[in-house]
Amino acid sequence: MTRPLAPWASHPEKSRGRRHEEQSGVRGPRDAFQRDRDRIIHSIAFRRLRHKTQVFLAPDGDHFRVRLTHSLEVAQIGRTIARALDLNEDLTEALCLAHDIGHPPFGHAGEDALKAALKGEGGFDHNGHTLRVLTELERPYPLWDGLNLTWEMLEGLAKHNGPARHPGWALAEVDAGFSLDLGSRASLEAQVAAIADDIAYDNHDIDDGLRAGLLSFDQILDVPVVARGWQAVEARFGGRSKRLTGELIRSQIGAMVNDVITESTRRIAEAGIASADDARAADRALIGFSPAMADDERTLKRFMYANLYHHPRQLAAADAAHGIVDGLFAAYRADPAALPDEWRAALREDEPRRSRHIADFIAGMTDRYAIARYRDVVGAIDLPEGF
Incomplete structure (x- = not known):
C-alpha cells in the first residue's frame, strides 16, 4: 500500500518539470x-x-x-x-x-x-x-x-x-x-540525502578503517559516541569479538537515524511548515541532528580526520593520486592527440573551454583507468602501499 505524502513533501504531480519537454507515459507507469x-x-x-x-x-x-x-x-x-x-x-x-x-x-x-x-x-x-x-x-x-x-x-x-x-x-x-533558485534552501528530500551521506560515511568508514588496520578498536573507543554504542552492544551480547563490530556500526547508524527523525519532526512542526516551498523558504535546515547528536557527530568526524583520512599511509596514497591526475592533465594539454578520438574531435582551441574539456575527460575516469592512462601517456609510476 502506498503511503500518503506529507503536505511538505515533494509531490511528483507538482513538479516544476524538465528543461526539455518529453512525451509522457511511453515507458511504463512511473512518475x-x-x-x-x-x-x-x-x-x-x-x-x-x-x-x-x-x-x-x-x-x-x-x-x-x-x-x-x-x-x-x-x-x-x-x-x-x-x-x-x-x-x-x-x-x-x-x-x-x-x-x-x-x-x-x-x-x-x-x-x-x-x-x-x-x-x-x-x-x-x-x-x-x-x-x-x-x-x-x-x-x-x-x-x-x-x-x-x-x-x-x-x-x-x-x-x-x-x-x-x-x-x-x-x-x-x-x-x-534552467534556473534552480540557488539562493533558497533545497527540498526536505535533498536535506535528507545530505544527512544520510554523513551518517553513512561517519560509520562505514570506521568499518573500513578497522578492516584496513589503520584504526584499532581501542582507538575508536576513545570517541564518546562510539564508546556508548559499544557499551550497549556489550550489554546485549557480552564480550568483545570481531563479529560484534558490525552490530556496533548498525547500532550507531540506527541511533543517528532515530535522532534525525525525532529532531526533524520537531523542527518541521515548530517552523509551521505547510508545503515544500515553505521548507525552501525556511531560515535554517529542517532535517538535522539534535544538538547533542550534532556535537557527537562533529567529535567523531574530527577523530576520523586525525586518525584515518590523514593517516600517513592515506596521505602517501593521496600524494601519488594527485600526481597521476596532475600528470594526465599536463600531458593532454601538451599533446591533445593523446586524447581518445571522440574527445579530441570535440576539443576547443579557446580557453577556458579547452582546459575544462580535458578536465571533463579526466574527471570521468575510474581509478584504475586513470592509472592505466598515466602509464600510457606519461610513463611508469611507483605506487605506494594503499593502491
Missing part, C-alpha cells in the same frame, strides 16, 4: 521522480562509481567500499528517513544515488588536483561537476544532452548542503540554462 531514479541507475556515470575511490585509493581488497557501494548505502539510509517523515522516497533515493557522480578518480585527492589544474579557468568542484555530468556530459538521448532530470532533482543536487549563493562556473552554467 517523474521514479524516472529520475531510473535514469541515474542506468547511466554510464553511475556504473563508473564501482571503480572510484571512497576512502581507499584504487583498493585491491574486495570488501572495501567504493563510491558505488557508498551511494547504495546512503540511499538505504535516506529512504528509511524519508519514509518515517512521509517524504518522497523515490526523489530521496535518486538524490542519494546521484550525489557523488561528479567525483573524479581518487576522491578528494583527484578533486584537489583538478582544482589546481583549472585554477585559471574557474577551478573544479565535484558537486558542480555532478550537475554538469547529468545535464550535459551524459548523452543517451537523441534530442538533447544530459538526462533531462526534473527541476526538483537538479535543485536538490545543487543545494543539498544549503543555498548555493556563490556557485562555481559549472553550477552557474546549469543554473543559467
